[in-house]
Amino acid sequence: MEALLNRYRNLLQSVKTDFKRSHYQKINWSGRGICILGARGTGKSTLMLQYLKENLPLDKSLYLSLDDLYFKQNSLVELAERFYHLGGRNLLLDEVHKYEDWQTAVKNIYDFYPDLKLIISGSSILELQKSQADLSRRLVYFELPELSFREYLSLKLKINLEIYSFDTLLNDHQKITYQIQELIPNLMLEFESYKKTGAYPFFLEGERDYTSKINQLINVIIDYDLPEGKDISTSTQAKLKKLLYLLSTSVPFSPNITKLAEKTETTRPRLLEMLHMLEVSKLIKNLRSSSKGISMMNKPDKIYLSNTNLIYALALENQNQGNIRETFFYNQLENSGASLTTAKNGDFLIDNKFEFEIGGKNKNFNQIANIPDSFVAADEMLHGIGNKIPLYLFGFLY
Known part of the structure; x- marks a missing residue:
């Protein structure tokens, strides 16, 4: 887990906040469960990291990309439990569809830890849309489109x-x-x-x-x-x-x-x-x-x-x-x-x-x-x- 923390903090240092997508303001970031949809390449990861960097306490927050090889042999739910018991209260999961049976994992994390804020995102829109029936009571969905000419x-x-x-x-x-x-x-x-x-x-x-x-x-x-x-x-x-x-x-x-x-x-x-x-x-x-x-x-x-x-x-x-x-x-x-x-x-x-x-x-x-x-x-x-x-x-x- 320490390696994941170091990776996330190094990544956070490289994130710039001088430009934000206009849809950044349309997301209700105060919600407890948020899912950001959008085509590949539109900037979903950057959007999540910008919000984390400017609005969340770093010692209580963790950003993870679930295409990390770590999750080939380790449980996301168990990691979330460890993070929570260490004082973590904000968990951001990117490329969430890369984790096998991710819907069940997200549902369990949301239900097991009522004061944990959960923000998820992924590039496989079809896979994420299929989850809406199961997770609609827990997650609010927002969509990030391509850049406008103004942006x-x-x-x-x-x-x-x-x-x-x-x-x-x-x-x-x-x-x-x-x-x-x-x-x-x-x-x-x-x-x-x-x-x-x-x-x-x-x-x-x-x-x-x-x-x-x-x-x-x-x-x-x-x-x-x-x-x-x-x-x-x-x-x-x-x-x-x-x-x-x-x-x-x-x-x-x-x-x-x-x-x-x-x-x-x-x-x-x-x-x-x-x-x-x-x-x-x-x-x-x-x-x-x-x-x-x-x-x-x-x-x-x-x-x-x-x-x-x-x-x-x-x-x-x-x-x-x-x-x-x-x-x-x-x-x-x-x-x-x-x-x-x-x-x-x-x-x-x-x-x-x-x-x-x-x-x-x-x-x-x-x-x-x-x-x-x-x-x-x-x-x-x-x-x-x-x-x-x-x-x-x-x-x-x-």
């Missing part, structure tokens, strides 16, 4: 940038764009960089290896994380990767599931199941109409990769700009808490009220003419006018 700028340029509400952007976008431009003169260049290499905090490690790291991330999710939560074959794993590539090179469209199944050499029901797996793994987003329930066997109206970085990493030279623009908009809006469904005339309906068409700077209102609460989100445009708003501005919602 990317704040982290890269070391500046504080304001978060704007959706309504504020709609009403005051012309004033806001001038305020942002004063702080970031090369704003449009930064936006292009973000779309290619800005969704994950590890962009700070350098852009040269960023694309290979994205591909490694995809492989780990499909080859290791998914099998931990669902019994899938290696042939299915290969088909999932092929499906991701097909989606990365597509234009925004209503998918023909039968043809997509043929291209991936699988059946229609199996393809729908594969789309569901990729969605819960946070690799794709399936857009549906407001009348459809979220069901594995419901055909999505549109399919997008989860963020634009995935498109650039997979499609290489075959990216479609319309796909990139809509993916950015969908990603930033949904991660900010908005509800997105298909629109009757435009590309997206936001919160069952606002209809949006997405395009370049020359995009007009023809498709959404005379529709109340309709807007255009336009790329390649620094300042907006009226109901035509610069696309990048929707990256300041969180």
Whole structure:
């Protein structure tokens, strides 16, 4: 146990607290049982360590990564008992899904020590989501998404940038764009960089290896994380990767599931199941109409990769700009808490009220003419006018 303590304290010294994700403030850290969900690479471990460093007594707190070889031969419950009897009152468990029968261990620790604070996290979202039925009375679940454009700028340029509400952007976008431009003169260049290499905090490690790291991330999710939560074959794993590539090179469209199944050499029901797996793994987003329930066997109206970085990493030279623009908009809006469904005339309906068409700077209102609460989100445009708003501005919602 002493070796684990030394490892955790050395790790804590390297954690910086000058930048925090906006979702840090959304977590109710006062809760006794907290589970942080999120795709690989979004910064869950850093978030936990930042909270520990600034808010918890170090002599009564312990951070553990359960992929440590120590837990191959030692019991987590027994370690928690020793820690508690030595005065420990805050236990943070990262990569919790790596521990065999972790749900039972977490349940026992929570029940055995009523004054022990428990914060857990992991990268296998499918495996963690399966636990919600058993642990929902004990844990409160929070989700950490990819970096917003605002967070990317704040982290890269070391500046504080304001978060704007959706309504504020709609009403005051012309004033806001001038305020942002004063702080970031090369704003449009930064936006292009973000779309290619800005969704994950590890962009700070350098852009040269960023694309290979994205591909490694995809492989780990499909080859290791998914099998931990669902019994899938290696042939299915290969088909999932092929499906991701097909989606990365597509234009925004209503998918023909039968043809997509043929291209991936699988059946229609199996393809729908594969789309569901990729969605819960946070690799794709399936857009549906407001009348459809979220069901594995419901055909999505549109399919997008989860963020634009995935498109650039997979499609290489075959990216479609319309796909990139809509993916950015969908990603930033949904991660900010908005509800997105298909629109009757435009590309997206936001919160069952606002209809949006997405395009370049020359995009007009023809498709959404005379529709109340309709807007255009336009790329390649620094300042907006009226109901035509610069696309990048929707990256300041969180």
